[in-house]
Amino acid sequence: MRMSSDETRDEQRAFETIASAIDAGMRVFDTAHAYGPGESGLGHNERLLAGALRACGAGSRARIVTKGGMSRAGGGWIPDGRAKTLLRDCEASVEALGGLPIDLYLIHAPDPRTPWRTSVRALARLVEEGLVGRIGVANINRRQLDEALELAPIAAVQVALNPFGDRALRGGIVERCTERGLALMAHSPLGGPGRAGGLERRQPLTDLAAARGVSPAEVAIAWLLALSPVVVAIPGARRPETARSAARAAKLSLDRAEKALLDKAFGGERPARAAPRASGAAASVRDEAEAVGDGAEEVLVMGIPGAGKSAVAEEYVARGYMRLNRDQRGGSLRGLAEVLDTELAAGVRRVVLDNTFLSRAARSYAVDAARSRAIPARCVWVDTPLAQAQVNLVERLLDRFNKLPSPDELRVAARREAGLLAPTSQMRALRELEPPSTDEGLTDVERVPFVRAPWAGRTAACVFVAAQVLGRPGREDAIASGKGDAPHLIFDWRPGETSKSLAGSVSAVGNLVAGPVRGAVCPHPGGPPICWCRPPLPGLALAFAREHGADPSRSIVIGAAAAHRTLGVPPARLVAATLGAAYVSV
Numbered sequence: 001m002r003m004s005s006d007e008t009r010d011e012q013r014a015f016e017t018i019a020s021a022i023d024a025g026m027r028v029f030d031t032a033h034a035y036g037p038g039e040s041g042l043g044h045n046e047r048l049l050a051g052a053l054r055a056c057g058a059g060s061r062a063r064i065v066t067k068g069g070m071s072r073a074g075g076g077w078i079p080d081g082r083a084k085t086l087l088r089d090c091e092a093s094v095e096a097l098g099g100l101p102i103d104l105y106l107i108h109a110p111d112p113r114t115p116w117r118t119s120v121r122a123l124a125r126l127v128e129e130g131l132v133g134r135i136g137v138a139n140i141n142r143r144q145l146d147e148a149l150e151l152a153p154i155a156a157v158q159v160a161l162n163p164f165g166d167r168a169l170r171g172g173i174v175e176r177c178t179e180r181g182l183a184l185m186a187h188s189p190l191g192g193p194g195r196a197g198g199l200e201r202r203q204p205l206t207d208l209a210a211a212r213g214v215s216p217a218e219v220a221i222a223w224l225l226a227l228s229p230v231v232v233a234i235p236g237a238r239r240p241e242t243a244r245s246a247a248r249a250a251k252l253s254l255d256r257a258e259k260a261l262l263d264k265a266f267g268g269e270r271p272a273r274a275a276p277r278a279s280g281a282a283a284s285v286r287d288e289a290e291a292v293g294d295g296a297e298e299v300l301v302m303g304i305p306g307a308g309k310s311a312v313a314e315e316y317v318a319r320g321y322m323r324l325n326r327d328q329r330g331g332s333l334r335g336l337a338e339v340l341d342t343e344l345a346a347g348v349r350r351v352v353l354d355n356t357f358l359s360r361a362a363r364s365y366a367v368d369a370a371r372s373r374a375i376p377a378r379c380v381w382v383d384t385p386l387a388q389a390q391v392n393l394v395e396r397l398l399d400r401f402n403k404l405p406s407p408d409e410l411r412v413a414a415r416r417e418a419g420l421l422a423p424t425s426q427m428r429a430l431r432e433l434e435p436p437s438t439d440e441g442l443t444d445v446e447r448v449p450f451v452r453a454p455w456a457g458r459t460a461a462c463v464f465v466a467a468q469v470l471g472r473p474g475r476e477d478a479i480a481s482g483k484g485d486a487p488h489l490i491f492d493w494r495p496g497e498t499s500k501s502l503a504g505s506v507s508a509v510g511n512l513v514a515g516p517v518r519g520a521v522c523p524h525p526g527g528p529p530i531c532w533c534r535p536p537l538p539g540l541a542l543a544f545a546r547e548h549g550a551d552p553s554r555s556i557v558i559g560a561a562a563a564h565r566t567l568g569v570p571p572a573r574l575v576a577a578t579l580g581a582a583y584v585s586v
Contacts, residue, residue, distance in 0.1 A: 001035045002193070002236055004045035009037075011048060013239065018052035020240035022062075024247030029053070030158075030185065030234045032067035032108060033089045033096070039072040043096035050097045063103040065156075065185070066093045067138060069119065070108035081111030081119035090131050104156055104183075105132035109139040112431050116144055117151060124152035136183070142172040142360055143434040154182060161186035161231075163202060163220050164195050166267025169227070171361035172440065178228045186224050189233040190217050204261050214252060221249035223262040270364075271371035296349045298340070298370040302357035302436065303382035304429045305421050306389035306396070308450060312382055313354035321352040327418030333357075337365035344373045358432045360440050367441040376443040379436040384450035386430055387538075387566060391452075393421060394532050394542045404539045407530040423529045423537060458551035460486070463515075464541045464567060464581065467492035468560040470505050476512060478584050482556045484513040489544040493522045493534050520544065536563040541581075555581040 003014040018029070035045035046066060053059045068089030071078040090105060107123055110116055123135045136156035137148050148154050157177055161168045161184075168174050168184070177184040190196040196217070199205055205216040212219070221233045233250075237243040254262070263269040299316060301309045317323050322343060326336045333355065340351060357363045363379070370377035384392075396419060397405055405413065407422070414420045436445045463482045467490055469475050482488075490505050502519030510517045520540045522533040532539030545552050557567045565583055 001032065001045065002238055004035045004041065004048060005037060006238075007037075014048055015052045015055060016240050017237055017243050018049065019056050021237065021243040021247070022053075022056045022058045024244050026243070026247060027061055028063045028065060028232065028234075030065045030187075032070065033093045034067070034070040034072055034077070034108065036072070038075045042072060043092055046093055046096035047098075050100050053100065059100050062100070064097065064100055065104040065106065065158075066097070066102055067106040067108040067158075068093060069111065079109045079111040081107060081109075081114040081116075081122075083118060083122035083125075086119065086122045086126070090126050094131060102132040104134045104136055106136045106138045106156070106158055110144055110431075112428075116147060120148045120151045127153065136185075138185075138187075140173075141432070141434055142176060145173060145176055149180065156183040156185055158185040158187055158234075160188045160192075161224060161227075162189050162191045162195075163199065163205065163223070163262075163266040164191040167359075167361045169267045169270075170364035171359055171434075174228055174231070177230050182230060183232055184228065184230050185232045185234050187234055189221055189224050189235050193236075202265075204265055208254075208258055208261070212252070214248065215245060218245055218249035218252055219254075219262075221246060222252040222254055223259065223266070223268075225250065226254050226259050227268055271368050296344075296373075296375040297351075298344075298366065298375055298377040299350075299352045300357050300363060300366055300377065300379045300436075300442075301352060301354040301382065302363070302379060303384055304358065304386070304389050304433060305356060305419065305426050306392035307382040307384035308389075308392060309354040309356075309382050312380060312448065313352050316350075316352040319350075321350045322348050324351060324353045326355050333362050334365050337369045340366060341369045341372065344369065344375060356429060357436075358429055359434050360436075363436065363440065363442075371441060377441065378444040378446065379442045381436055381445060381447045382450065383447050386427070388450050388452065389426065390423070390532075391538050391542065393419075393426060394537075394539050396420070397532065397539075398543060398546055404531075404533055404543050407524060410531070423532060452553075455551040455553060458545075458549055459554075460548060460550040461554040461556070462487045462489065462545055462548055462550040463513075463555065464488075464544070464557045465490045465509060466535070466557075466559045466561065466564050467502060467505055467519075469558050470508055472560055478558050479509060479512050481584055482513075482558060484515060486513075486515045486555075487544070487548045487550065488513055488515055488517040489541065490517065490519045491521070491535055491540045492519075495523060495525050497521055497523055518544070536566045538567060541567060552581055556584060557581045558584045 003009055029049055031045045031049050033043055033046060036042050037044065053062050069079060069081050069086050071080045086107065093102060105126055107119055111119060126132050127135055134155040135152060136154055136158065137145065138158035145157060157173060159168045159173055174184060190199060199216040199220055205219050209216045209219045224233050225231055235246045237246055301312050303309050313323055324336060324340055326333060343351065353366055367377050410420060410422060436442060438445060461483055463486050465488055469478060488509055490502050490509060492502065494501055499519045499521050502521060506517050506519045522531060524531045524534060529537060545555065557564060559565060567581060
C-alpha cells in the first residue's frame with residue numbers, strides 16, 4: 001500500500017523491493033484498487049505491482065490478492081459495499097493488472113450503509129462470472145465472518161494481527177479460520193507504521209531476537225506464523241532489505257518454550273474453557289448463586305449504550321455482588337479485568353460487570369479472568385432495540401443538562417463523563433454487536449428483552465405534529481382527531497434555521513386547537529447526525545413532553561412520512577415503536 005500512498009513513494013525502490021521478494025521465494029502479493037495517492041490515483045498500486053512482476057518474469061508465478069469496495073473521496077477511506085461498486089472496482093482491478101489473474105479478491109471492509117449480506121452476495125457473483133479465482137473478506141468480526149460463510153465460498157480472511165493487537169485472537173477469528181481451513185492474512189503484522197518501531201522495546205521479543213541473532217520484527221512474524229497453519233503474514237515492505245528480512249522470518253522456527261513465552265505476552269495463551277451449562281439454565285444458575293452463600297460467580301451484563309445495563313447490575317448488587325464498571329473506574333477493559341483478577345484472588349466470590357461488552361474480544365478479558373480462577377462466568381444480555389435505547393440516552397441527557405445539549409456541549413461533556421453519546425456513537429456500537437455464545441467460554445447466556453417502565457408521575461398527554469402535515473390535504477381532520485386541549489409541538493428538520501421559521505405553522509395549528517402550540521426545529525447540517533434533535537430521533541419530542549409533564553405513551557404523533565411512524569405505536573402498519581405514542585398518518 002505504502003509504495004503508492006506515501007508522499008515519499010519511490011517507484012524504482014518499489015520495483016527493487018518486489019524483485020527482492022521474488023528472489024527470496026515470496027509468491028503472494030497483496031494490493032488493492034484503493035491503494036494510491038488519493039481519489040485520482042485509484043489502481044496505482046495494482047499497475048505498479050503488475051509492472052514489477054512482469055519485469056521480474058514472475059507474472060505467471062505470482063498469486064495476486066486485491067481488494068475492492070473502498071472509496072477515496074476527499075483523500076479519506078470510506079467503505080462502499082454496494083454490489084455495483086464491487087463489480088466496478090473488480091473490473092477496474094482486472095484492467096489495472098493488465099491480464100494478470102486475480103487469485104483472491106477481498107471486500108476491503110464492511111460498509112455500514114449497505115447490508116452485509118448484499119455485499120457478500122455481490123462477492124460471490126464475481127467468482128460465478130469468472131472475474132476472480134477466489135473471494136474473501138477483510139476487517140470483519142466473528143459474527144460477520146460466520147454470516148459470510150453461510151452465503152458465499154469464502155476462502156480467506158484478512159484482519160490486523162500483531163504483538164500490539166490481539167483482537168483477531170480474542171474475537172475468535174483465528175479459531176474459526178483454523179476450524180474451517182481458511183487462510184488468515186495478518187495485515188499490519190508488525191503493528192503498522194506508527195508502532196513497528198516499538199518492537200525494539202518489547203520483551204520478550206528483544207530477548208529472543210538477541211538469543212537467535214535475528215531482529216525483533218523477524219521474531220514477531222515467526223510468532224504469528226506459529227499461531228496456526230492457516231496464518232499468512234503480509235508485512236508492508238517498502239525496501240529490499242525489509243522484504244528479505246520478512247522472508248527470513250518465514251523460515252524461523254520457534255520451539256515450544258519460545259512460542260509459549262510469546263503467547264503469554266501477546267495474547268496467544270487463553271485459559272481452558274469451562275463446560276457450558278445445559279440450555280435454558282439461566283434461572284437455575286441465578287438461584288444456585290443465591291442459595292449457596294459462598295458460590296463463586298462472575299456475571300457480565302452487556303448491551304448497547306442506553307440498553308439499561310445499570311439497572312440490571314444494581315439488582316445483583318442488592319443480592320451481594322461486587323460491581324465493577326470501567327465507566328466508573330476509568331481505564332480499559334483489559335485493565336478492568338486485571339482489577340477483577342485482583343479482587344477474585346483476594347476472596348471476592350460474586351462479581352457483576354456492566355460495560356457494553358459488545359464483541360467477543362471485549363468479553364474475553366473478563367471471561368479469561370474467571371477461567372484462570374476456575375470461576376463460572378455467565379452473560380446477561382440486555383437486548384434493547386436501538387430506538388428504545390435512543391430514548392434512554394436522551395432521557396439521560398435531559399437529566400444531566402435539563403435540556404437537549406447542542407452538539408458542541410455534548411462533545412465537551414462526553415470527554416469528561418461516560419454514557420453521554422452522540423447518535424452515531426450509539427449506532428456504531430450496534431454495528432459492533434456480536435451476540436454472546438457459550439462457545440466463547442461463558443457457562444450460560446441469559447437474554448433479557450427490554451420492557452419500558454411506566455413514565456412515573458406523568459399523567460398528561462401532548463401531541464407531536466410533523467411540519468410536513470400542514471401541507472397535506474386532510475390536515476384539519478387529522479389534527480382534530482387528536483387531543484385539542486393538549487400541548488402541541490410542531491417539529492421539523494431545517495438546517496441553518498430556527499423555530500421562528502415555523503411561526504406560520506404554529507399560528508395555523510393554534511387556530512384549530514385549544515391547547516398551547518409551539519414549534520421546534522433541528523438546525524444542524526446533513527450527514528451522520530451529530531445531535532439528538534433531528535427527526536425521527538426522539539430528542540425534540542422527549543424534551544417537550546418533559547417540559548409539560550406529559551407521558552409520551554399517552555400522546556399522539558401526527559405524521560406525514562414513514563420515518564414519523566417510529567415515534568408512535570400501532571395502527572398495525574407501524575413497524576417500530578419508540579415513544580409509545582399513538583400515530584395518525586396524513
